[in-house]
Amino acid sequence: MPQRKPEVTQRTAAGIPYELTRKKVKRLNLHIRRDGTVAVSIPWSYTVGFADAFVTEQAQWIREAVSRQLRRNARNDQPLPSQAEALACFTAMSDKVYPAFAGVLGGQKPTIRVRAMTSRWGVCYMKRRQITFSLQLYNMPPAAQIYVVVHEYCHFLQPNHSPAFWAEVEKLLPDWKERRALLK
Structure with a gap:
């Protein structure tokens, strides 16, 4: 047929x-x-x-x-910034968040990297002590950017997205849900 x-x-x-x-x-x-x-x-x-x-x-x-x-x-x-410009921005944000995690990181700041990513805003590589941010995150509102920085740092405390992880995020950003909504 x-x-x-x-x-x-x-x-x-x-x-x-x-x-x-x-x-x-x-x-x-x-x-x-x-x-x-x-x-x-x-x-x-x-x-x-x-x-x-x-x-x-x-x-x-x-x-x-x-x-x-x-x-x-x-x-x-919106045009994307240069990697150097985005790296400077996210490094400055990281420097503001780092003191809350200095103890768990043994006083050693994680390496901050930036690259183009299509499906993630950030990635935490705990073993390497490295956080990589999406270049596209640069064009998001500052409140959303800080949320991603805090989110990735919280993975040094909790490696997954368990209720304990979200409790850590909430300690630093009580309004994290509203900030995350800015990314959608």
């Missing part, structure tokens, strides 16, 4: 324009694309009205997700 070609239409529901694709899928799929456009795909057996109803029901979440994606795009459009 020949397979049907996907059917693509432009729709609007609850004031949200979206691209609807009817094709061979098992269930409704919603996707916010990198450019902030909304795409919905549905199985052939679903009605177009079902997709419109879903978009209407999820309208608030969709608007927020589109807004987050557009903010992310705006940040990504």
Whole structure:
């Protein structure tokens, strides 16, 4: 039996324009694309009205997700600093946080590095006493930057993301959840 070609239409529901694709899928799929456009795909057996109803029901979440994606795009459009400039910035932040961890680090500051990373803001290499920060972190708000610095330092106390780890983060940054939200 020949397979049907996907059917693509432009729709609007609850004031949200979206691209609807009817094709061979098992269930409704919603996707916010990198450019902030909304795409919905549905199985052939679903009605177009079902997709419109879903978009209407999820309208608030969709608007927020589109807004987050557009903010992310705006940040990504900002030019990145030189590695030397970012290293100087993160070293200065590290120097402010270090005294709270001097005891556990035996009075020896960790090595600070910077490199382009796509899926992490920072990495702590405990055995090497090294923290590497994402070059892209430089374009984030200072409150978010300090959160990442404290987060990575706390790994010298707790190597995982256990409740004990988050308790350590909270001791230094009671508002860490709000700061972390700035990174999303």
